Structure formats: C-alpha cells, structure tokens
Amino acid sequence: MGDKRTTVDDAVAELRDGMTIGIGGWGSRRKPMAAVRAILRSPVKDLTVVSYGGPDVGLLCAAGKVRRVVFGFVTLDSIPFDPHFGRARENGDVEVTEYDEGMFGLALQAAAQRLPFLPTRAGLGSDVPRLSPQLRTVRSPYDDGEELLAVPAQPLDVAFVHLNRADARGNAQYLGPDPYFDDLFCLAAQRRFVSAERVVSTAELTEAGAVQSLLLNRSAVDGVIEAPGGAHFTTAAPDYGRDEQFQKHYVDSAKDPERWPSFVDRFLSGDEAGYQAAVDRFAAEAVA
Amino acid sequence: MNDVTRAEIAVVAVAELFRGDGEIVASPMGTVPSLGAKLARATFEPDLLLSDGQAYLVDGDGTVEGWQPFRRMLDTIVPHGRRHVVMGANQIDRFGNQNISAIGEHGRPAKQLLGVRGAPGNTVNHRTSYWVPRHGTRVFVESVDVVAGVGYDNVAKAGAAAQRFHDVHRVVTNLGVFDFGGPDHAMRAVSLHPGVSEAEVGEATSFPVDCAAAGTTRTPTDGELQLIREVLDPQGVREKEVPS
Numbered sequence: 001m002g003d004k005r006t007t008v009d010d011a012v013a014e015l016r017d018g019m020t021i022g023i024g025g026w027g028s029r030r031k032p033m034a035a036v037r038a039i040l041r042s043p044v045k046d047l048t049v050v051s052y053g054g055p056d057v058g059l060l061c062a063a064g065k066v067r068r069v070v071f072g073f074v075t076l077d078s079i080p081f082d083p084h085f086g087r088a089r090e091n092g093d094v095e096v097t098e099y100d101e102g103m104f105g106l107a108l109q110a111a112a113q114r115l116p117f118l119p120t121r122a123g124l125g126s127d128v129p130r131l132s133p134q135l136r137t138v139r140s141p142y143d144d145g146e147e148l149l150a151v152p153a154q155p156l157d158v159a160f161v162h163l164n165r166a167d168a169r170g171n172a173q174y175l176g177p178d179p180y181f182d183d184l185f186c187l188a189a190q191r192r193f194v195s196a197e198r199v200v201s202t203a204e205l206t207e208a209g210a211v212q213s214l215l216l217n218r219s220a221v222d223g224v225i226e227a228p229g230g231a232h233f234t235t236a237a238p239d240y241g242r243d244e245q246f247q248k249h250y251v252d253s254a255k256d257p258e259r260w261p262s263f264v265d266r267f268l269s270g271d272e273a274g275y276q277a278a279v280d281r282f283a284a285e286a287v288a
Numbered sequence: 289m290n291d292v293t294r295a296e297i298a299v300v301a302v303a304e305l306f307r308g309d310g311e312i313v314a315s316p317m318g319t320v321p322s323l324g325a326k327l328a329r330a331t332f333e334p335d336l337l338l339s340d341g342q343a344y345l346v347d348g349d350g351t352v353e354g355w356q357p358f359r360r361m362l363d364t365i366v367p368h369g370r371r372h373v374v375m376g377a378n379q380i381d382r383f384g385n386q387n388i389s390a391i392g393e394h395g396r397p398a399k400q401l402l403g404v405r406g407a408p409g410n411t412v413n414h415r416t417s418y419w420v421p422r423h424g425t426r427v428f429v430e431s432v433d434v435v436a437g438v439g440y441d442n443v444a445k446a447g448a449a450a451q452r453f454h455d456v457h458r459v460v461t462n463l464g465v466f467d468f469g470g471p472d473h474a475m476r477a478v479s480l481h482p483g484v485s486e487a488e489v490g491e492a493t494s495f496p497v498d499c500a501a502a503g504t505t506r507t508p509t510d511g512e513l514q515l516i517r518e519v520l521d522p523q524g525v526r527e528k529e530v531p532s
Binding site: 074098126147179 | 344357358363395396397400402406413437442443445446447450453
C-alpha cells in the first residue's frame with residue numbers, strides 16, 4: 001500500500017507561480033497553517049487563493065504571494081478583521097472574487113462533481129454578480145421557470161487541509177465538532193495534501209472517533225504530512241483551541257508596518273520546528 | 289422597575305422579532321441579538337432552535353440537541369428557509385440593502401470589512417432582520433457601497449426567484465424599531481424606544497424616516513428583566529454594546 005508521507009516543504013515545492021490553491025478550514029479554525037508557513041518560505045507567487053479566509057489569507061497577502069483571493073469572508077473570528085488582508089485590499093494589491101458563503105461551497109461542489117455549474121438563489125439581487133460580471137444565470141427548464149444564479153465550478157490545482165489524524169495512506173479524520181469543507185477542497189483539486197496533528201495506524205483511526213469522522217478516504221489524498229501544531233494559531237479542537245494570545249500578537253504586529261518585520265524575524269524566518277519553538281518561547285514569556 | 293436601561297429595551301425589542309417564528313433556527317449575530325433570541329425562547333417562543341455559535345444546537349440549559357456544522361447551514365438550513373437571522377450592518381439604506389463587505393469603491397475600498405459573508409443567501413432565502421447598536425448617519429445611508437444583504441428595490445429588479453422568499457423584517461437599533469412598510473418598501477419607524485424623539489432619529493439617519501405611526505417600544509416585564517439580569521447576562525455585557 002502506498003505510503004504517502006511527505007514533508008510540508010516537499011508538498012509546497014510542487015507549487016508553481018500562478019496556480020490556484022484551495023486552503024481548507026474556516027476563518028481562524030483548523031487552517032493548514034504549517035503549509036501556509038511553508039508557502040511563505042517558498043519562492044512561489046501570483047497565487048489565486050480559494051479560502052473561507054482567515055490568517056492564511058492575511059499571511060499570504062503580506063508576503064506578496066497572492067494575485068487573487070476567492071472568498072466569502074476573511075475573519076479571525078475572535079477578532080473581526082485581518083489587518084494584512086485589509087491593507088492588501090485598501091492598497092489595491094490583490095484582485096478578488098467575492099462570493100456569498102453558500103456560493104463558495106457550491107463552486108467547490110460543482111468542481112468535485114465535475115459539473116460546469118450549480119444553481120442557487122444566493123447572490124441574486126446582491127452586488128456579487130455586479131462585482132463578478134463573468135457570472136451568469138440559468139433558467140429552470142421546468143414549469144416554475146425560475147432564473148437562478150449559475151455558480152461556476154472552482155477547480156483547484158492544489159488543496160491543503162489540516163485534520164486531526166491521518167494514516168500514512170491518506171485516510172484522514174476530524175475529531176472536532178465541524179468538518180468545515182475540507183473534503184470538498186480535496187475533491188475539487190488535482191493534487192491534495194493533508195497535514196495532521198498525528199499520523200497513526202489505520203486501526204487507530206476508528207479507535208479515536210466514530211467512523212463518520214473519517215472525512216477523507218485515501219483516494220482523495222496525494223500527500224500526508226505529520227504536523228503537530230500544524231494549525232497553530234487557529235483551532236484544531238479537540239487537540240487544541242485557538243491561541244488567542246498569539247493571534248492578538250499577530251494582529252497587533254500586522255496593524256503596524258514597523259512592527260511586522262520583527263514578527264517575521266521571530267516567527268516566520270526559520271522552518272516549522274523553528275516556528276513551533278518560537279511559539280513555545282512566546283507562551284512562556286507571556287506566562288512569566 | 290423604572291431603572292430599565294436602553295440595552296434592556298433593545299434586548300426585548302430583538303426578542304419580539306422572533307414572536308410567532310415557532311420551530312425554526314434563530315441565528316442572532318452580536319450580544320444584544322443573542323440575548324434577545326434567548327429571551328424569546330425562555331418566554332414566548334420556546335420552540336426556537338439556537339446554536340452555540342459553533343456546530344451545536346443547544347437547549348436553554350446548554351444541552352446539545354443537534355448538530356449544525358457550517359456546511360449543513362449553507363447546504364440545507366439557509367436554502368430550506370426555516371431560519372430567521374439577525375445580522376449586523378455597517379450600512380443600511382432606506383430599502384433595506386445592507387453592507388458588511390467594504391466601504392468605498394469595491395475594487396480598492398477605503399475600508400475592507402468582512403466580505404459579503406452569508407448575507408446574499410440569507411436575504412433571498414428566509415426572514416432577515418438587522419441589529420444596529422449605534423444608530424447614525426454613517427450606518428443609515430442613502431445608498432450602500434456594496435449590496436451584501438438584498439433590499440426591496442434590488443430584489444424586485446432581480447426577479448421572481450430572488451423575491452420568492454425575500455423577507456427583510458425589521459431593524460432594531462439603540463433608538464427604535466423599524467420596518468420597510470413605507471411607500472415602495474421604504475424604511476419607517478415602528479416604535480421609538482422610551483425617551484427617544486423623532487428629531488433624534490431624523491438627525492441620525494441620512495434619509496427621511498416616517499415616524500408618524502410609531503409607538504413607544506415596550507419596556508421589559510419584571511420577569512423579563514429578571515431573566516436578562518440574573519440568568520442570561522449577569523455580567524452586563526449588553527451595557528457595553530449599548531451604553532446607557
């Protein structure tokens with residue numbers, strides 16, 4: 001059986017300039033942050049980032065990696081706005097495709113089902129079609145004749161998601177309360193990478209949670225990355241909650257362009273192990 | 289009790305939004321809306337379903353009674369329509385268009401906000417109300433910069449499929465309760481909170497608001513006040529959202 005274990009840097013090395021990448025999770029919840037940090041270390045640029053956005057979008061914008069963001073929102077949940085994304089938008093540094101949250105899910109679902117579009121009411125009458133003039137409507141062929149929005153499929157070159165557990169072959173499991181849309185991200189993508197808090201034997205997966213928690217089967221995964229703390233500073237419940245103190249430090253640093261370089265020096269200039277060690281030191285200092 | 293605060297009036301006004309809703313999902317955003325929904329469930333709308341803000345539906349005592357992850361919310365709860373959302377708003381215009389996306393020109397906004405979030409889908413699928421803790425001319429504008437939540441003029445232009453379930457119900461603010469029952473679905477006052485004048489509303493709104501038929505928002509009953517103060521919000525978080 002194929003052992004798909006790889007490293008976050010080897011996964012990110014597959015990215016090419018201009019690719020469309022999907023990032024799982026939701027807001028500041030179970031984001032594949034180790035993969036995001038690896039992208040920050042890589043030379044790749046001009047990405048189209050498809051995300052229920054959180055600090056993943058903010059960090060990638062701050063590093064100049066992003067040409068376009070496809071999103072319904074960008075939020076840090078306990079803090080409403082990501083300062084980097086705000087600045088990128090207000091400076092006109094990134095293009096956007098702004099969808100209703102439900103449209104966004106349908107775009108992934110259409111890609112997952114290999115359909116050209118899926119119909120929805122969401123978006124009708126709003127500025128979403130005005131701001132994305134490529135959007136078209138579709139008329140029901142049945143007696144109701146309803147004219148609905150036809151959300152085009154959003155295929156992805158690469159998807160990154162972070163789950164609680166995975167086996168080496170790519171079966172992967174969420175143990176928190178919400179799967180988010182991580183399975184759709186993988187099904188919509190050509191190459192699929194799952195990072196997990198722990199890589200365990202296949203048998204251990206159903207010891208840890210009900211079989212319904214096995215969100216991804218191995219046919220939807222190309223690479224498995226063991227990344228403890230890999231969602232930090234977002235939640236990866238039940239393994240850990242959001243690091244609110246660190247998130248606040250991120251926001252305070254991001255708000256001030258003069259402070260941001262020292263955040264980068266301290267946390268984002270080494271490898272993932274260096275990041276995790278710096279986070280541990282930050283937490284220890286805050287307690288002291 | 290004559291020491292009732294403006295925040296407590298607002299909580300009761302939000303609770304009243306849910307009167308008659310029955311067994312649907314109430315989705316309140318913000319402190320006062322959450323307290324209002326809980327108050328309604330604890331009193332006159334016991335069948336309301338309420339989320340814990342994450343993936344669970346919870347009873348009044350915190351007992352988990354259901355699973356409502358984001359995907360289910362967007363795939364079925366919203367399109368199925370048995371839901372009443374109370375959203376916030378950075379801007380609202382006279383026909384009930386709402387903006388939480390960005391201020392200024394969308395291509396390069398003066399201020400990036402959340403994005404449209406679920407507002408487009410909410411407003412064309414089920415009853416939607418709004419909560420504005422600081423009623424002012426920057427919120428109540430002639431024309432919103434980005435239409436996230438769909439108002440009555442835009443939904444009419446978008447056609448029958450958009451209009452079919454569109455139902456922008458009310459706006460509750462720190463000054464009063466408003467609906468869109470004026471000519472061409474213009475915003476008008478349903479009631480002003482005790483101590484609020486018509487002139488005060490006029491000064492705080494960028495377009496004319498008909499207050500002619502407005503009554504006075506009802507004050508909480510003793511039982512409601514006790515619930516708000518002792519059970520639902522003993523820390524008084526509501527007073528931070530609406531300072532007295």
